[in-house]
Amino acid sequence: MDEIIFRSSQRLENVEMQVQLVSSKMKDLINAYLQQSRALIYQVWNSTKIEHMRLNMRELLNYLLAAAHDFKEKAVDVADPKRLYMFLKAFVGGRWSKREISLVCIGFLFGGLVGLTIGLSVRRKESTIRYMEAVQLNQYLGIESVAVVEDAIAPHECGDYDVLIDVKAASVQIIDAEICKGYGKTLRKILRRIFKQSSSDLPVILGRDCTGVITDLGEKIKRLEIGDEVWATVPFWSQGTLSQTVLLSENRVAKKPKNVGFEGACSIPYAGSIALSILNQAKLDVSNAEKKKIFIQGGCTPVGCLLIQILKHWKAEVVTSCCERAVPVAKALGAADIITLDTLEEFRSKIFLEHEYENNEHSNDQVDLIMLIKELELRGQQYDVIILTRNDRFNWKHLTRFCKKEKSIFSSLPPDLLSDSCGIIGRNLLSLYIKTKMIMQTILGAPLDDYDECHLCYETLNDLTHGVENGYLQNVVDKVFQPKNIEMALNHIQSSKSIGSSVITFR
Structure with missing residues (x-):
């Protein structure tokens, strides 16, 4: 046992000596490296090229200082009223009096100020960001992930064929609950990018229809006017209508029936468009x-x-x-x-x-x-x-x-979308197919009526307006909610006990 301890201690001593030797060599190497680095830096700093560069920089700095001094002296001379007066007097050849020259100077000054004022007034105004209340979805985690935000960016600039609507009420549909679970997320991302709405599918504003008042519209729109009471619908992939302001294509908007209020009317546009579409299929x-x-x-x-x-x-x-x-x-x-x-x-x-x-x-x-x-x-x-x-x-x-x-069996509920289960490769291929198809439709002059768009248009809304105003279509509203109660509204619309539409009011 003593022999084992003795041999172990000898080995430890050997290891300790080797460690000390290695550390000593490392220290010497580091010192040598530092000395070489210092020598190299000193050599470079004192080289002829660096010295020449320092001289050039010094000369350039002196030249700039001298130029600035000369400019200052000349500027003072030019701005001297006496020199300016003598120059103008020599220029006009003594034909103008001091009073006339003074009037000319005052005229130039006044004209310059007027021109500056006009230029500032007609210059392009910077775009301002406006905010609004909206029912928004930031994740596809079900109804619980829906939130009412106060700082959603509000649209305020219309294109030639756009309509800006101050929303009074919007309905909650079964498809809104499906969107909360991820319905249409792949097509939403692709189509919103194609139609230049957004480069992402999130956040999503819920709501597929609304009623409100037009506050602004594009220059090329003749069918509608500012102040018109209207209703509108949007497809599942587009930004929704559950917000204080919406910007929609003219094709989605029609005048609201005059004999029904905003809350009652908003129970009809989307559901009525779906109903007419199903009857057309049948x-x-x-x-x-x-x-x-x-x-x-x-x-x-x-x-x-x-x-x-x-x-x-x-x-x-x-x-x-x-x-x-x-x-x-x-x-x-x-x-x-x-x-x-x-x-x-x-x-x-x-x-x-x-x-x-x-x-x-x-x-x-x-x-x-x-x-x-x-x-x-x-x-x-x-x-x-x-x-x-x-x-x-x-x-x-x-x-x-x-x-x-x-x-002879038809369904009005959202059909299952295979695209929702696509991987990255599948999404890219689908995006390429949709873009190619739309380009071909545009070239051939075919209508872009795919993806839940054909029946969601002002012509269908006009048919519904005719039905309401002639008395054979009545609105059926079960409950009216505030935006903060959106979860209750979504749960209620899915209940078998609900009757007609659930409405969110923004008034």
Whole structure:
């Protein structure tokens, strides 16, 4: 044991000596390097080139000082009133008196001041940043990520075909809740860049329609005037309307019906445009809808309320489903028959037994579908068209047996977008495809009506205005919220108990 300790101590001493030797050598190397560096710097500083450069810099500085001194003396001489007077007197050859020369000088001075004043008044004003209140989304994390901000940048300059609107009210739509979860984020980023709205998809201002008053418009717009009361719609990828001021293309704006207020009117533009688009897809119009039997699932959604009224005006027979609270509204709107979903709670346990759903493992969506099918079976009717306006996540095939012909089921809800799951490569390829397609459409003169744009235009809004002013379209507003209650509004519009539209007012 003692021998082991002795050998270990010897090894430690050897290591210690080697460390001291290495440190001593490192110290010597560093000192040598510092000495060489000092010698090199001294050699460079005292070289002929550096000395020549210092002399040149000194001469340049002396020259600049002398030039400044000469300029100062000449400026004083030139500015001397006596010298100026003598110069002018010699220039005019003694033909002008001292008084006349004084008047000329005063005239030059006065003219210069007037010109300076005019120039300052007509110079281009610097753009000022204005702020506004807006309902904004900064992350795609659901309804909880929505915030009301006071410092959103407000638009205030109109292009030739732009309209600036002071927003009075805007509605909340089901698609706004989907946007909070990331709906359309890829297309939003691509299209906002193409249409020069922004280089990013965030932040997003929610709201797909609004009512308000025009405060400014482009020089080439003839259809509208400042002070007009208007309503407007925008597609899912564009900045929204839940803000105090919006800047929109003229194509999105039309005059509001005169016989309805701002809050009531804003329940119609977006939902009505969707309703007319669905009817167009179903190839239904005033000429062929008479006596056809139409089933509307969710008749008291914003879209459902308008579909019932339009089809009633076209003399179609409308059957709809809604909650018990909404039955009086559905009847007043013109539904011929109503499936009251709340009463189906009485059949819930019975349906579970018949379909072996005792464990209640299936979602409410599937249960609602089963209950709806049960009621449709009890009625034993077939429909020319079935339109889904609420919760179309279930399989449509279950409803095809209630259609008179194939491909007669349509949905007004936002379709799933494959682009939302694209990676970086997929987004770049999609962006290239969209840009190429739009260039070709522009060259060929084809309308740029893709991506939820075709029906969101002033022509559709004019049709809705005609319907409201002629009395066959009524606004249905369930609740009016303040901007600070946006989460409550978004949750309410998704509830099966809601009736018609939920509105945010900015007045």
